[in-house]
Structures are given as C-alpha cells and as structure tokens.
Amino acid sequence: MEKVGLFTPIKINTLELKNRMMMSPAFSNSAAPGGFVTDWTLRHYQKRAAAGVGLVMVEHTSVNGYYIHGGNRLQVSTDQHIPGLARLAKVIKDAGAKAGLQIAHSIHGVGLKPEDLPKRVIMEMIQEFIQGARRAYEAGFDVVELHFAHTYTMADMLSRRTNRRLDEYGGDVYGRMRAHQEIILGIREMMGRDVPLFAVISADEFIIGGNTLKQTRIIAQELEKCGIDCLDVTAGVRFDDGGLKGYSDLRGKPTVEYPDGPNVYLAEDIKKYVTIPVITRGKLGNPEFAASVIEQGRADMIAMIRPLLADDKWVKKVQAGRPELIKICMACNNCLYKRRHPDDPIKCMERECAQCLTCLRNCPYHLPFINENGVLEFGNEWCDECGMCAGICPAHVVRFHANPQYDWVADQVAPAVQGLKSKDLRAVVIACASGPYRCDDKFLADGLAHNVALIRVPCPGRVETLQMLCILELGVDGILVAGCRLEENPECKFRHHHPWAARRVARANEILQEVVLTRKVIEEVELTGLQVLELSGLTRDFISRLRAHKEDGGSR
Incomplete structure (x- = not known):
C-alpha cells in the first residue's frame, strides 16, 4: 500500500485536492462596509493559494447582515455579494488551489442566546444558510463549510451549556442539532448530492458544562448521515466563560506554551466514529509533526493559518525538503489580538512588541519595562545576559546575541x-x-x-x-x-x-x-x-x- 503523507492527493466527494493541507479559515478583518470583498482580501488569499496548499478555506462569511460578529467581516447574505466572492474564488483557483467558503451566523455578536430566538428566527436562519450555500456555489467555490463550532449560533445551538430551549430545537443532543440537520438536508435538496459540503465542529468546548467528545461523537455520526462529506475538527474558542484569551479560547488557538498539535487527539477520536475524512487543526506549524499526523493516520488532512501568515511559502519549503528555511510561527497569537488599529487587516506581528510582558514575568531581576512612550526597555546595567528574555519572547522582539535582527x-x-x-x-x-x-x-x-x-x-x-x-x-x-x-x-x-x-x-x-x-x-x-x-x-x-x-x- 502506498504511504500516505502531506503531499498525497485526496478526493472528497467530487473535490480532488493535490495535497492534504488546507488554509484554515480565519478572520482577516479586510471586508468593506456591507461585507464586500476588497482588493486586500484578494491579495491575502491569492498569496496563500499560490503557496501550494491544496485547499484555501475562506474565513467565516456571514449569511446574515445583522447576526454577525464584530469587525470587518465578509458576508454572503445577499446576491449582491456574489460578484465579489466570484472574484475571490477565481484568484484562489488561478493560483493553483481549490477554493472553499465557510459560512456562519452569530447571535453572540448581538448578545443573544438560543432561548432568546423565536422559532421564526430559527426557521429564517436555516433558509439563510441554504441560500448562503447557493450563493457560494454560484460564485464558483468548490466547497462550502458550515460553521458549527466556537461561539457562533450553530455552536450555541449544539452546546449543552448554552442551548436551554425546551422546544424541538433544544433538549438532548438530537434536539440541539435539529436545525443543523435541516440546513444540511435543505442544501442537499437544492444543490444535489455531488457538491462537496464540509462542517466544522468543536470536539471539546473546554468549558464547564460544554460539549465533550461524549456528545461530539454522536454529532459527528449524525452529520455524516445527513450528508456532510468531511469534518473539520476544532476545539474551544467559547467566549462565555473566560472571554477572549480565556482557557477555552486558547485551546482553539494554542500558544507557545502548548506542545505541537495539542488537539490532534480529538480528530483522531472522531475519525474512529465516522467513515468520511477528518481534518485536524491547532499549532501544526512543525512540518515533521504535521507529516506524522497524516502518516500515522490520526487525521486525513491538516489545517493551518498562523504558520502561513508567518511564512506564506511554508508548503513549498516543506515540499522542497528545506524546512530549515521556514520562518517559524511562534504561536504568539499577536496576529489575532494585537492589531495596531481596529480596522487593520490580519498579518504576522513577528518582531513587533505586543507589550505582553512575557519578558518581565520571566526575567530573574524584573528588568524589562514599558516606558512612557509605550516602548520596551531594559535595565541593562543589571542584566547578566542569561538570555531568558530572548528565549521566551513569543515574537522574537528582544535583541540578544543570536537574534537575526541583531548584528x-x-x-x-x-x-x-x-x-x-x-x-x-x-x-x-x-x-x-x-x-x-x-x-x-x-x-x-x-x-x-x-x-x-x-x-x-x-x-x-x-x-x-x-x-x-x-x-x-x-x-x-x-x-x-x-x-x-x-x-x-x-x-x-x-x-x-x-x-x-x-x-x-x-x-x-x-x-x-x-x-x-x-x-x-x-x-x-x-x-x-x-x-x-x-x-x-x-x-x-x-x-x-x-x-x-x-x-x-x-x-x-
């Protein structure tokens, strides 16, 4: 049997991918008012598509213009969005990758919970997802991914912590996922069985009272029965207990303190309960580890975004057998949290001090400090050059001896x-x-x-x-x-x-x-x-x- 690796092609329904690497969908903060595609959006995705990934999954794109997370987010809520999304799908495919669009809905963005929604709103939401998928396929995307994870509406509906409804859309796990089943069946009825359809789920919400693998195994099996072709398995990112940078949030965006692939075991477990391909994500920038995940059969594909922001040529360097040339993602999450202005698009913030004070907390003499101008300084007269600050700095800002920025x-x-x-x-x-x-x-x-x-x-x-x-x-x-x-x-x-x-x-x-x-x-x-x-x-x-x-x- 041929050995399966990162660069082994894979076919999912009618979708044929040249390798098993996907650019994970991540908020780019690049949309124009009204959720329209901008030139920056096009450049951002074209650059990563040209890097060699098999599939570029475009960020969560809202099916509703009101129920939406904050920030400059893309929308697929009206037919007016189709032309811009068509341009986006084209630049991705022209660059050599397949194009996917993740669609989402957010009541958290307007401060609501599942029990606050009249049944009429739920029925409207189901139709919005179906129409959003139609628009995505009409725009030329090869696959649609339904966002059933993190702190989006469909995850709120699935979660045993947040769904307190007493009608047919609440109760046990089967009731909590009824809306999801109706969305999938509606898309299949409209678009047919041959269009590839993915779903992203939180295998473990890492929150008190939230879903764990015990519930997610059932959810995964039911989604496969309804017609999902591939499961994108994530974790955490619940904001209702700890908020941004809370434990649940960081389990979905593992930082430097976590080992490589801390959530791979979740995908590995789900894979035992379904027959469709399973994608894993979360701190997979180490090429040796990423390859081992596929080679050992722990998942069928890997998804990443932060390593591709740090080095958009990550895939090509791995394929060329030159991993030592990769600009390593330090998993500092500054690209997600430390934009200099709320309207700035996402980018790697490496070598820009995020004022996280990690250096201060780890300095034996507590020398680093932020001066009145907001600039990091050190009390160098007391420094014994132990190198602790340089080694622990997640963004490699500290200039110490072997730092490439320091001569x-x-x-x-x-x-x-x-x-x-x-x-x-x-x-x-x-x-x-x-x-x-x-x-x-x-x-x-x-x-x-x-x-x-x-x-x-x-x-x-x-x-x-x-x-x-x-x-x-x-x-x-x-x-x-x-x-x-x-x-x-x-x-x-x-x-x-x-x-x-x-x-x-x-x-x-x-x-x-x-x-x-x-x-x-x-x-x-x-x-x-x-x-x-x-x-x-x-x-x-x-x-x-x-x-x-x-x-x-x-x-x-």
Whole structure:
C-alpha cells in the first residue's frame, strides 16, 4: 500500500485536492462596509493559494447582515455579494488551489442566546444558510463549510451549556442539532448530492458544562448521515466563560506554551466514529509533526493559518525538503489580538512588541519595562545576559546575541576573532550560555585561547545559517557549534530551538560544497550535562581535525 503523507492527493466527494493541507479559515478583518470583498482580501488569499496548499478555506462569511460578529467581516447574505466572492474564488483557483467558503451566523455578536430566538428566527436562519450555500456555489467555490463550532449560533445551538430551549430545537443532543440537520438536508435538496459540503465542529468546548467528545461523537455520526462529506475538527474558542484569551479560547488557538498539535487527539477520536475524512487543526506549524499526523493516520488532512501568515511559502519549503528555511510561527497569537488599529487587516506581528510582558514575568531581576512612550526597555546595567528574555519572547522582539535582527557577528564575534593570537589556524566555538549547560571560559586554558574564540549564546539553535557563513568570512577556518540534547533538558526555555542547530550546520556545509569552499569546516555536537565539562577536550579534537583538514588541502 502506498504511504500516505502531506503531499498525497485526496478526493472528497467530487473535490480532488493535490495535497492534504488546507488554509484554515480565519478572520482577516479586510471586508468593506456591507461585507464586500476588497482588493486586500484578494491579495491575502491569492498569496496563500499560490503557496501550494491544496485547499484555501475562506474565513467565516456571514449569511446574515445583522447576526454577525464584530469587525470587518465578509458576508454572503445577499446576491449582491456574489460578484465579489466570484472574484475571490477565481484568484484562489488561478493560483493553483481549490477554493472553499465557510459560512456562519452569530447571535453572540448581538448578545443573544438560543432561548432568546423565536422559532421564526430559527426557521429564517436555516433558509439563510441554504441560500448562503447557493450563493457560494454560484460564485464558483468548490466547497462550502458550515460553521458549527466556537461561539457562533450553530455552536450555541449544539452546546449543552448554552442551548436551554425546551422546544424541538433544544433538549438532548438530537434536539440541539435539529436545525443543523435541516440546513444540511435543505442544501442537499437544492444543490444535489455531488457538491462537496464540509462542517466544522468543536470536539471539546473546554468549558464547564460544554460539549465533550461524549456528545461530539454522536454529532459527528449524525452529520455524516445527513450528508456532510468531511469534518473539520476544532476545539474551544467559547467566549462565555473566560472571554477572549480565556482557557477555552486558547485551546482553539494554542500558544507557545502548548506542545505541537495539542488537539490532534480529538480528530483522531472522531475519525474512529465516522467513515468520511477528518481534518485536524491547532499549532501544526512543525512540518515533521504535521507529516506524522497524516502518516500515522490520526487525521486525513491538516489545517493551518498562523504558520502561513508567518511564512506564506511554508508548503513549498516543506515540499522542497528545506524546512530549515521556514520562518517559524511562534504561536504568539499577536496576529489575532494585537492589531495596531481596529480596522487593520490580519498579518504576522513577528518582531513587533505586543507589550505582553512575557519578558518581565520571566526575567530573574524584573528588568524589562514599558516606558512612557509605550516602548520596551531594559535595565541593562543589571542584566547578566542569561538570555531568558530572548528565549521566551513569543515574537522574537528582544535583541540578544543570536537574534537575526541583531548584528551579532559584527558586535560579538568579530572582536573575539580579531583578538586571537594565532594567525595560521583560528576557530570559533559557539556554546550555550544558559541553564545547566552554561559553559565558562576555563576550557580555553592550555593554549586553546590562541586558536579559539568562545562565543556564548542563549541557544546555539538560534544561530542562523547565514550568521555561520558570516563568521567564516572573518577569516575563521572552522566553527564548532556545541548544542544541547533536548531530551536531557526538556524544560529549557529554548527547547524549540535545539533541533535547528544540526539542521543549520548541515545547510551551511551544503552551501560550502556548492561554492567549492571546502577548506572551511563547520561541525555540530550535542552535549550532555557532563560533556560540557569535557568541552575543552572536544575542542582540541576539533582543532586537530581542522589542522589535518587544512594540511590536506580541504579535501573531503
């Protein structure tokens, strides 16, 4: 049997996708008044479609102009919206992806709950969804996704916490999902069985009294019976207990503190109860982990948005086997929460301080502060350069040694190299400056100081490939990158950077080979806690290999 991976095609009903990656629908705040598509909307989606994802699912688009979340949101509430949406579908498909439209309805946006709705409003809402789907298909979208999750009306109707109705649209799980069934059956009656139809559901609302897998398993099975072709499984994002940035909200938008794919287990569970494909989402920007989810059969597709905002070429870089080139999403959520103006569209806020004060909370001396101009400052006279702030900053704003925005090579490495007494053989050792792996300069005794410049950094994994090459341009013959073993220090603040040391060293050596600069040597070693004490011996061995390599003329 052929191995299934991220780039294995998949067919869902009549929808044929070139790979198993979907741009997850996410509010872009880009619509014009009245919910119409803008040029910015077109550029935003065209850019991600051209990145190589198989399916671009356009953000939640309201089927009603009144029952809607706040912000500049797209609408599909009238036929007047069709031309703009048709332009959007076309630019996505012309860029090489399939186009999907997620449609939604929000009573939360106007402060209502399910029991506040007259039955007449529910019947109107059902028809609005059916007509919204019709408009989406007429606009040229390949698939429609029904938003039955988070804090939207249909999720409120499904939730055992929020649906307190006593009529046929409330009660047990079957009553609470009656409106959903009528929507699906109405779409099928109008559009036929061959049009692809997805639904997004919250497998666990992560809220007291909310739905868990116990209810969602039943919901998933019933949705399949009604004619749903694929389930997009999400979690949390309930605002009625903790609000924005509450626990439920963050479980649906996992931040840096969470491991990779913290919600994959939910999709994996739902997959056992249905026969249709299942999509998983939530912090899947690590390409190795994302691939393992598909390869292990835990889900049929992955959906992501934040990694594609951080690097719109994420898919192409993974497909080319160059994951080390990816601009890593730090899962800071600043793209969602920290827009400078309420009308600003969504974008990656990396390297822009969000004033989250994570650095302050983690600084041993509580040095960082926000000055009267709203700018982050440090009490540098007391800083001992432990690197805690640089390692924990979710947006990588803090400029410390190996940060790519800081000219670390010129400021720190160049003076150390210039101070070496030896002119025939010179090397740089990049070692850890934090935690139990902190290296001191005692190992430079016994003559090593003549040949070796010891450079301490918060984490060797943060040293970029380009920076290594810049060090060689200083006249250095070799670089030894002394990294750490993640499994021996899983609580390290820099644990997400550990694996990158070896990858970047390998890439630097590839470049040296490509430009036939084989007289230079870059090596990487992963140290245990005890081996830190033996770094002087490891350095001597490296110098010996470097000298032999140089005498041999750089042959490999």
